Amino acid sequence: MCRPSRFPIPPFVFWIILLSGAAVVGNPGQVGAQERTYLEMRAEVVELYDQEKFSEAAAVLEAALEIYPDHLMANCINLALMNVLMGTLDGSLAALEYGLDHGIWYGKYTFLDPIWTPMKEHSGWLAVEARIEEAKTAAARIVKPRLEVVLPEGYDPDRRYPLFLALHGGGENVDLFMPNWHSPTLASEFIVAFPQSTQLIAMDGYNWTEDIDLSLEEIGSAYRQVADRYSVDTDEILVGGFSSGGVASLEVVLKNALDVKGFVVLCPAMPEGFSADEARSAGGRGVRGTLLTTEMDGRLDQQREMADIMKGEGLPLVFHVTPDIGHWYPEDLAGLIDQAITRIRGGS
Template identity: 30%
Template sequence: MKPLILLAIIAASILTLSLGLFGQDLQQDFESYDQIRDSLDSLYDLEKYAQAIDLIKSVYGLFPEDDFELTRSHTLFCRMAGLYEVCMDVFEAGHKKGYFYFIMPGMKKYEPFTEFERFDDVVTEDARLREEANKESKTLMEVETPQGYSPDRQYPLLIVLHGGGSSIDRAKKHWHSAKLRNEYIVAFLQSYMHMDLITYGWRTSDQRAQEDIKKIYDELINNYSIDTARVVVAGISAGGSMALDLAINKIIPVAGVFGVCPGKPQDFEPASLDAARRKNVRAYILGGETDFYLSSQNEMAKAFKTTRLKYEQVVIEGLGHDYPEDFSTWIDTALDFLIDYEKHM
């Protein structure tokens, strides 16, 4: 058999096999939504947007509790495929179910939609639904105690704030380490402020959020055995900015603040920094070399140095606006810096 003919047969066989496997994927019985999510992630990486849309259509109704997330993925793949009208159809159908998607016309990803007349109505309805949800939502807390927790001894407390467009569940996947597991009470907070239906965000100088967090702090102190001299507030991105806001502006009393890829809080005045320094508050800023907030972090570090507030800034080579791979190690390193254990033991 000639080499070219043989290669053609092999290529055709591979194509047939891949199409057959994909067809099986559409027909298979998924045991969990996680399996669907993994399949969609793979198709996204392969830029097979049309196939992803077909898969989504085939599994609607399979896991009703995850219907919103599936519609959100549907809009993503329609947008990536340039199917803007279909994308708005999905948005409108979702709105009828009470879903909302954080559709902001100023975002670059929505620029192609602005040429469609009905997009303004889609944006307006999305904002209305989000505003109504925010009226009823609350700042939530989940607490994890260390192994062998006993009310007869006091423990340091770490308060963790998720990033923008995130949640408690997502934060818990990242904020874990040997030190937290064995030594710390960890309180995960979730903002009242919806972004879309199932994700949330923080805004610095938000009086409602600040008051909620004050109440949560008091609840923690009253219900758990906490050493109030060893409290650290931490977060990533918008959560890191909010953590800095809480620490520097004395919203709650803390010994230290750990910001991962944070932006600069709205209220970041020298007088507040000086007051924090006098209270011996320390700051640990962890960012990435290509993080779009790096310039803000450098600006904050300069202000810390000027006011003589004790701080550490780390910039990780090659990292963007994200958690580093060895984040557990960085958590423990930051906590060692922020809390003087010998002073409080």
Template identity: 30%
Template sequence: MRSKILLPLCVLAVSVSTSFAQLNKYNSFEEMIPRTLKYYHDNQLDSAILLAEYAYKTFPAEEEDAITFLGGLYTRNAQYKKATAIWKAGHEKGYCFGLDNPSYDKYYKENSNFKELARVERNWYQNSHIEHEVVLPSGYDKDKSYPLVFVLHGNSSNMKWAKKSWLSEVMQTEYISVFVQSYAFSNKNKGEYKWKYDDDKTIKELRNIYENVTESFPVDTNKIVFSGMSAGGYLALQLAFDELIPMSGLVVNCPVVPKDISDKAIENFVAQKKRIGLITGENDFAIDNQKRLMEKIDKQGGNTKLIINKDKGHEYVEEFSSLLDDYLEWIIE
């Protein structure tokens, strides 16, 4: 399954003179994301908008991603009318963009159209809750204790799809596995969900699941691993470095890296002898931040494993299951 990244206001990034003939070389918006991000970070918003608008018109299967990028780009470029119009069009198709995020306040404080869009999304989320599924290992024995792994799906995904990718022999025979699904959907019609960052409800409900599982099953609480893909990796990193939930270590695939991981948080992570295994592709748009984080942990004497797959991007590699086996055994050895 291909994971998509949705990071409103934080992601987004040729020249306006770039012709559509040049853009024709792209086969998907996913291929365009690194270049879009580059222009965004270089403050070339008109150029980034050109890319996202082209993707919106050209790749209907990735319409949700394109709208998310465009809404953020239009906002940064003070094109508020365009942003609210395209978000409204997305709502009509069942997309959700996290418009209740306080980061939008400085742009839309007095904008009645935006406030209505945010109200709609709050109502959608109000009665939604995080779901989870526990998968027991083969030969499960309630009188034994088992390591535990939590799996957090990527954005525009769900726990059912995550189960198809996070599947390995070690998980099936040695671990109790918990697949977790966000309460925040990104596409109601397709059953796609995304994670809300720095969200009290998400943290509270994850803690409740953690406590329920560790009390209901014979878990070795010294061997608890959090894992995730992309945005799920972001959340796993946040839980670890903010010390929000006890764990032994992390196994993350192509994670988006939180910008606010402090040196002190890394020092504490290392002091607690936690381990982190990271798998990524050399063309992943987040690779610079991934490498930077691992280097910081290494410098403080931490325990890390980093695999960078040649010619790969923001994706699962064919040998992911075997890599996962190696990492899961290493984390708890």
């Protein structure tokens, strides 16, 4: 969708809108004469935004706060954004406070884009920020590890199966990640484990890179749980994931936290402390890998450098760049995962 370059919706905000796309029926008494879905309301907001009619978009979003309570976070954030674009900063803070008053809070990275700077310079921002941190701290106290396991078609406990540890991206959870990380080979041949980090950075979003030592501990625990419950071929363990999950996967490999055969990572940052020595050691243990990324990923140069070091140190690696896409899942990811698995297992 083409958008005015003068007023770009920050990617994380538009991402929230997209992820809030389940159809929800509004109250016709509040939306005029006709019922409409949340998607229809959202489309109107996007159209008004494209036309730079921020005041009208704000009015639609303000009415939507009560009509679509299941999408309160997206509507509060985007109402705040429209007010920023109008220069009504009191309205921006009021939109965020409405959400806080109704039981939601905002993620660690929600307001990083420079478009939010005027709001964050407002005298009332510090009080809102303190409320967000208080809500996050309270929520973090009750977070528990989560593990979802998908067994291969026709699973037979008398057979041994390879295991793929699949790690979600930062700000995601396993429910969002699982539909994106799949392939025919995984479905037919692998036990696939989807652990969820306990490092809370949004209301239902978790990260692996807030505390890498804790992540390695949780990934190891997930592995042991799966190996204890299911028939796992411990000589054929693969690890991989998206973004922050890709970083955690690389940390598992480079720090030899688990005896893995290979890795498949998508759009990772370079792990902190990454070294040629670690890459050489992993290659010496027989590890093979695939580093997938995208043409418009902001870390492409860093990823290319990391791939060159790995290959230069004898770690067999395929580096693949998908064109015309940013930091997200390519449409052909399932095929790319299967190609990577074939290479890791010794195929061509």
